[in-house]
Amino acid sequence: MLARARSAAAALVLVAVSSLSVPAAAKAGRESAPARPVAAEILMDAATGAVLRAHNADVPTYPASLTKMMTLLLAFEALDRGQLRLDQPLPVSYHATTMAPSRLGVAPGDTIRVEDAILALSTKSANDVAVVLGEAMAGNEAAFAQAMTRRARELGMKRTVFRNASGLPDRAQRTTARDMAILSRVLVRSHARYYPYFSRRSFDWQDQTIHGHNRLLDRYDGMDGIKTGYIAASGFNLAASAARDGRRLIAVVLGGESAAKRDRRIVELMDIGFRSRAPVKPGDALVSAPKPEVRRPAAAAAATAAATGGWAIQTGAYGTLQAARQDAESVRKELGALAAAAKPAVQRSGALFKAQLVGFDGASARSACESLKRAKRDCITLQQRP
16 A cells, blocks of 8 residues: 555656646747748848848758758868868768768768768768768767857857758757858858859769759859758758859748749849849948959969069859859958959869959068958969969
8 A cells, every 4th residue: 555655656746747847848849949841031142241131030940951061161171270181081980871861872881082072962962971071070970060069159150059960850950041041151251162062063973973952053043052951840941142243142941842942932032132232231332343354274374474463362263253253352342452453353274263363462462361361261372474
C-alpha cells in the first residue's frame, strides 16, 4: 500500500513538472522554428545595404541549404588565412556520408579537393560535402555549427542560429530573410575573389558533369548568384544577386510554394529594384557612374602603362562583366581622394572579368590597397608595362 502511494505521488510530481514545462517548451519551439513555411522576402541595395522592400523580413524560419552560404563564407575566410588551400585534399568521414540527399556521393576514406568541395556546395548543394568542409575547419560538425553562429553574430545576423553545416532539418536551426540578405551582401562585396563560384552552372566530378539548381542564372539578365534551398518545413528559398548598369541588388525569398513561384517573385523584386531610381536613404540618391572600359589583356597592359605611374589595383575577379564593372565603380567611390586620379577598368582573363582601378603610382596604389584591406576588402597592387 505504502509503495503504491509513493508511486502515485511520484507520478503526480512527474505530471506536474511536465505540465509546467510544456508552455516553456512550446514557446522555445515557436521561437526556434515555425510550424509551417514562412513567406518572407527582402530587396536590398548591395552598395549601401539599404532595404528597398521587405515583408516578414525578421520572422524566424528555416534556412535550408542557404545555410551553405555561411559554410562557404567560413571556407573562403579559411583560404584567406592559409588554413585551407584550393588544391588541398580533405578526408571524408563516415559521418559525412550519412547525410541525406542532396549528396555528391563521396565514400568514407575518400578525399575531395577544397575547390571541388566549394563547387559541390555552390552547384549541387551537396550535404555530405558540406560536412567534409565543416570537419576540416573545426574538427567536427557540432563545433563548426557553433563557429557559424558566432560569425553570424559578428556580421549582424541577429536572429540566425546554425546547428549543422548543410541546412538539413533541425528545429533549432533558424534564420530570417534580413539575415540572409546580410550574409549575401558580405559574400558579394567582401569575397569578390570567390564569388564567381556562385555563378557556376556546373562542374566536372569523376567523369560526370554536375549541374546546379539556380535556373535564374540563365534566365535573368545580370543574375550571377547565389544559392537555392529547400526542405519541406522551409518551403523553397533563394538568395539572389544581380547587377545592371553599375548597380547591384540582392533579393531573398523564403517559403516559396514552388521553385517556379519563388523564382518569379525574385524576378519581380529585381525588376522593381532596377526600375526604381529613388533615393536609398534620405538625401543620397543612387547615381550610375560612367561605365569603365573593358580591354583585352594586351590592350589593357599598354593603356595602363601609359597612365600616370603605370600602377593599378585589382579588387576582384568575377564571372560577369557587369559584376566587375560594379565592383570597380563602387571601390573608386569608396576610396574617395585615395583614387582621385584613378579610373575604373575591367580586364578580361579567360572566363573571368577582373575589376581594376588604373592610373596610380606605386605609393598611391599601396595606400589604396591598405585602406581597402583595413575594411576587409580584397585588393592587390599591379605594376603593368607596355
